[in-house]
Amino acid sequence: MKEIIVGKLDDSMRFDKYIHKIFKKMPTSTFHKLLRKKYFKINDIKADGREILSVGDRVAIFLSGETYDRFVGDKDERNIGGNSKHRSLSNDKSYKNNNVAETKKRIVYEDKNVIIYDKEVGLLSQGDRSNDKSVNTILNEYLGTSKTKEAFKPSVVNRLDRNTRGLIIFAKTYIAAREISRMIKDGEIDKYYLATVNGRVKKDKELITHLLRKDTKTNKVEIREYKCKVLDGYSKVSLEYKVLNREKDVSTLEVRLITGKSHQIRAELSYIGHPLLGDKKYMDASLYKMNVEKYGVKTQELMCYKIRFGKFEDKELEKLSDKTFKLR
Numbered sequence: 001m002k003e004i005i006v007g008k009l010d011d012s013m014r015f016d017k018y019i020h021k022i023f024k025k026m027p028t029s030t031f032h033k034l035l036r037k038k039y040f041k042i043n044d045i046k047a048d049g050r051e052i053l054s055v056g057d058r059v060a061i062f063l064s065g066e067t068y069d070r071f072v073g074d075k076d077e078r079n080i081g082g083n084s085k086h087r088s089l090s091n092d093k094s095y096k097n098n099n100v101a102e103t104k105k106r107i108v109y110e111d112k113n114v115i116i117y118d119k120e121v122g123l124l125s126q127g128d129r130s131n132d133k134s135v136n137t138i139l140n141e142y143l144g145t146s147k148t149k150e151a152f153k154p155s156v157v158n159r160l161d162r163n164t165r166g167l168i169i170f171a172k173t174y175i176a177a178r179e180i181s182r183m184i185k186d187g188e189i190d191k192y193y194l195a196t197v198n199g200r201v202k203k204d205k206e207l208i209t210h211l212l213r214k215d216t217k218t219n220k221v222e223i224r225e226y227k228c229k230v231l232d233g234y235s236k237v238s239l240e241y242k243v244l245n246r247e248k249d250v251s252t253l254e255v256r257l258i259t260g261k262s263h264q265i266r267a268e269l270s271y272i273g274h275p276l277l278g279d280k281k282y283m284d285a286s287l288y289k290m291n292v293e294k295y296g297v298k299t300q301e302l303m304c305y306k307i308r309f310g311k312f313e314d315k316e317l318e319k320l321s322d323k324t325f326k327l328r
Contacts, residue, residue, distance in 0.1 A: 002068055006057040015042065016049040018059075023071035030071075039063060044133060045122035103142045108167065108325055113176040113317055115139060116307065116325045117168045121299060125159040125168060139170050157181050158191070161263065166193070166304025167325060179314045184260065188310035193255040193265060195241070196301035197274035198287060201251040205242035210268055212237045212261050220281055221263045223271040237264050250277060250295075266300060277301040303327070 040047040041060040109116040124134035135156050140146040145154055152174040160166055171177035183189045211224040211234040230236050238258040245252040255265055270282035278297035280288045291297050306326040312318050
């Protein structure tokens with residue numbers, strides 16, 4: 001993997017032109033193929049080729065050293081466009097130091113047992129088969145525990161969708177992982193989201209309950225009406241919302257999850273006629289096109305902005321009882 005920090009001379013350049021400038025020997029067809037396979041990221045978000053770069057943007061290129069040099073055409077080339085810098089993430093100590101500094105900026109709270117972390121859009125909560133960077137990866141590197149041999153490895157205990165920003169709870173100790181997992185299961189941790197939805201929501205506040213079933217093949221959930229009976233393959237889910245702001249075509253809601261299922265907020269709000277702004281998966285194509293063209297929004301407008309802990313049973317964690325953590 002190589003990372004490039006965009007320099008002044010490349011400010012405002014479109015990404016596809018920028019890549020062709022670096023890789024003079026890369027065919028256009030190869031570039032588009034690599035884009036589809038997520039070989040390029042800008043500030044940890046998959047690139048689509050049309051982004052306009054700014055000074056300081058981090059461009060990650062997931063190519064082997066041999067392939068990189070072949071497309072560049074000069075294996076000794078190191079500077080592209082002014083003060084842009086290339087570096088190998090596995091060996092560069094200055095990068096590791098900068099990486100720690102960037103991680104600290106996103107840590108909302110830390111003690112010996114937990115970290116409350118502000119996950120950015122495009123970042124996985126936990127690793128998957130793609131080997132893309134995740135909160136687990138970042139925080140284990142930050143703690144120096146990524147290569148430890150202990151049975152317990154620090155990890156996140158609540159997840160957010162890849163394209164949802166917000167607060168993630170990361171357990172540094174087994175005690176914290178066990179206790180927080182229990183509290184989540186028992187509904188003793190409240191999670192609040194800010195959601196911008198299509199349309200003017202009529203009710204000022206509402207508790208909604210449905211049945212939810214996830215299709216693992218499509219990675220999409222189906223919502224059905226709840227009529228006092230849980231159907232086979234479905235789970236009963238609930239959330240409550242209150243309207244914070246209404247405009248002509250959109251509303252901003254505060255949402256409190258009562259149950260916590262994958263895609264629940266996205267799917268339930270879409271089911272009642274108010275899909276999240278920019279949520280391509282849970283709205284029709286024409287509405288999504290309007291969201292992009294009118295508001296410039298390509299991913300769902302959803303953020304977990306507040307977490308409130310209930311009572312901890314373990315003395316190691318009791319100082320966190322009844323504490324609230326909130327993003328500005």
